[in-house]
Amino acid sequence: MSAKKENRIRAPRGTSDYLPDRAASIHRLDRLAGEVFSNYGYQRIITPTFEDTALFTRSIGEASDIVRKEMYTFEDRGGRSLTLRPEATAPVVRAFIEHNLGSQSLPVKLYYFSNMFRYERPQAGRFREFWQLGVEALGSPEPSLDAEVITLAADFLRALDIREGLMKIGSMGDENCRPQYTLILQKYLEEKRDSFCPDCGERLKFNPLRVFDCKNSECQKALADAPKMIDYLCDECRDHFDGVGRLLKEVGIEFSIDPMLVRGFDYYTRTTFEIQSSQLGAQNALGGGGRYDRLVSDYGGKPTPAVGFALGIERLLAALKAEENVDLSTPRKIDVFLIVIDNEHRDQAFKLAIELRRIGLSAEVDYMNRSTRSQMKLADKMGAEYALILGPDEMARGEVVMRNLSTGEERPEKLSSVADKLGKIKGFE
RNA sequence: GUGGUUGUAGCUCAGUUGGUUAGAGCGCUGGACUGUGGCUCCGGAGGCCGGGGGUUCGAAUCCCCUCAGCCACCCCA
Structure with missing residues (x-):
């Protein structure tokens, strides 16, 4: 592979x-x-x-x-x-x-x-x-x-x-x-040529200003007395x-x-x-x-x-x-994670996720056939605020369990209106 | 283009003077908990030890070449 x-x-x-x-x-x-x-x-x-x-x-x-x-x-x-x-x-x-x-x-x-x-x-x-x-x-x-x-x-x-x-x-x-200054600088550098490194010897021919950039400490010393553009x-x-x-x-x-x-x-x-x-x-x-x-x-x-x-x-x-003053990273946070307990409700979870996303909420579902427990772990890791649990018993009554993951509170909600309800809680309409 | 240095799991790194099936932590994943997260515990997957060649009975380990990362020169943001 x-x-x-x-x-x-x-x-x-x-x-x-x-x-x-x-x-x-x-x-x-x-x-x-x-x-x-x-x-x-x-x-x-x-x-x-x-x-x-x-x-x-x-x-x-x-x-x-x-x-x-x-x-x-x-x-x-x-x-x-x-x-x-x-x-x-x-x-x-x-x-x-x-x-x-x-x-x-x-x-x-x-x-x-x-x-x-x-x-x-x-x-x-x-x-x-x-x-x-x-x-x-x-x-x-x-x-x-x-x-x-x-x-x-x-x-x-x-x-x-x-x-x-x-x-x-x-x-x-x-x-x-600048042209006049360059000539003056060039003349100065020529006179002091011995104080400069070989690289600078090259520089002073075609781009004398570059000598100022040299990191060689000897060159820097020799440059202290060199004529500066600022003064010309x-x-x-x-x-x-x-x-x-x-x-x-x-x-x-x-x-x-x-x-x-x-x-x-x-x-x-x-x-x-x-x-x-x-x-x-x-x-x-x-x-x-x-x-x-x-x-x-x-x-x-x-x-x-x-x-x-x-x-x-x-x-x-x-x-x-x-x-370390500012942290530009943004930890992942989602609004809702949909938890499927019985495989026959996967399609409904898919539809509900799309519905939630369309009203502006971030929603995730499991795509890997995970156990309920693993889905809960995943919801937690994704920083989900709510989990919507599609349990068979509730689904039979047209309901889902809405769990607040920070407080642990949970209560049944109508499947048909839970998206609107979450939308309102999150300030969408 | 020149020099130094380092390449082992997705990440950070161990790997004793060359010696059997290459390790840890984190991460991923499954379970303990049959429909409920964070903590803990137990399991699993994942490596031709950067690549090629050589030395040797035997190489992650020694030698050469090459590629790449890092750092510096040069230059520039």
């Missing part, structure tokens, strides 16, 4: 089955997000699971690891190169342009809750298929929009009762100040950055300015932020995001400044579990 283990097909590496408990937790996160986000005026958007490969190669950056080696890219039967989405900002921007959403009143505020795919070596908090919850607000360059998005992220964590999240904020500058912002970027910080203070968001904060995607401009948790392990970012004022126009849309973020669902769940 059971297939030999060697032939058994398993879930692909880095993916997992989310069994009922975990699936329910994810569903609850999804619903809670819907509530919090809609208070902030964000509407849900669902984009395709796969996109034209070029969409990602252009936005994320040709040099990034995601594009170079982590994309699930395939050719379909029509010869198109497609890629399972590794992130959602590019698809949302694509949809924004494709459907001309910029013609609506701005900003357009969208959120998503969807699965992403990256071909990476699995690790704590890192999987090949994973879920992200995120928002994109398109159409305004105002610092208040940055502050809103950051506050939304913080408020959502607060709603979850995640307390260990540290909000870090930085700025990448814009096309006026042009006046406009400086004002913008200060504005974001000021607004966050106004609404009581705790944050720290991190001059070393670097984010992975090429498209970021000005504000970047990341929420880190001490509960997580090496992959410690619960989420992150930033402003991307150039992305829409880079794709051929009307110049549209925008800002967004994404949270990692599996990481939120891991943090919740580690903090």
